[in-house]
Amino acid sequence: MSLTMALLGLLAAEPASGYQLAREFERDLGRYAWHAGHSGIYPELIRMTERGLVEVTGEGARNSRTYAVTALGRAELQAWLLAPPTGGKVRNEHVLRVFLLDALEPADGLRMLRRIAEDATCRIEELRRIRERHDRDVPEGRDALGQLAAEFGLRQFEALHSWTLWAAERLMRRQEQGGGPVSE
Amino acid sequence: MSLTMALLGLLAAEPASGYQLAREFERDLGRYAWHAGHSGIYPELIRMTERGLVEVTGEGARNSRTYAVTALGRAELQAWLLAPPTGGKVRNEHVLRVFLLDALEPADGLRMLRRIAEDATCRIEELRRIRERHDRDVPEGRDALGQLAAEFGLRQFEALHSWTLWAAERLMRRQEQGGGPVSE
């Protein structure tokens, strides 16, 4: 269901081939929202074509097919977006790691936090550069989705960074006070 | 794999029954990091017992079994936490919806953003209350994980809220300027 909508959303911004869509997932969408590989995308596009949600609008070199959303597809996407938020399932391995921090020795936990903080800093800088580019030439089509993603990611990584600082401080407070922290 | 680690992490904080673990997933972990239902948890606990990662340390009323991590389980968890961050898969239906915003008519998009912002505000207030409680009595065991989650969630919802404000402004800027936005 969600994969269907993700594809519909990408194609609503701009028609594309399965290959291009797969690359798109590796960029913004796959990073923050929904991950998918080409082997899931191609069969899904065929199913969607059968259901009339998308259609092949052209064939290019190397047997590539360009897909575009149909009116029906657009209607289904909009209906889904406006529908009451069903208890969406969350799966995020990064966040999971971060939550299990207390299972490590404090020294290891600190190392892990520092690594996460560094990584977050890199991404924040990268996203700030992307933002500047967006400020100059106002994005259209799929780049507009990229802009939404960049602004979202920027704030999220800032939040993550702020959290690592808090968590590191908490760890050090604990280390000073109570002696044996984790191990049995 | 991730479910295994999530369970190991919860049990590392405090031994528990499958039922208690399932309830735990409905709270912090399932909200932000990893969702799982009881029908996935019970079979996984049995497999983990067979692999020697956990063990049954007691049986209580109503045929309940209490599981605890073994030394091996703790070692595997720590190894996984310290391992290089494999390109973790992300699946978040909420974020997906938010990314596909541009597929809606501007008026609908604004309504959606407002709904998300309101929801975020509620959760932020809730998490602030939880934080105050944590400030009074320093959490131990599984409550410590709850504290990590609360501080993380707080920052994340603040980021989401900030993003909705930005996105709403962007939508209104677009509405003023270029006329026809989405529909073909």
Add this chain to the structure above:
DNA sequence: CACTACATGTAAACTGTTACATGATTCA
């Protein structure tokens, strides 16, 4: 011509969800 990137697919294995199914204990 070799290598890389483009481009699409399938089958088996794995993971997770939904719906079904059962029984124990507490409380009103």
Add this chain to the structure above:
DNA sequence: TGAATCATGTAACAGTTTACATGTAGTG
């Protein structure tokens, strides 16, 4: 004793991933 909650499980189904498989076009 009826209802709610605690407590555990299974089987069929749906969705994803991994590995395999194939062929095209451009570039050095």
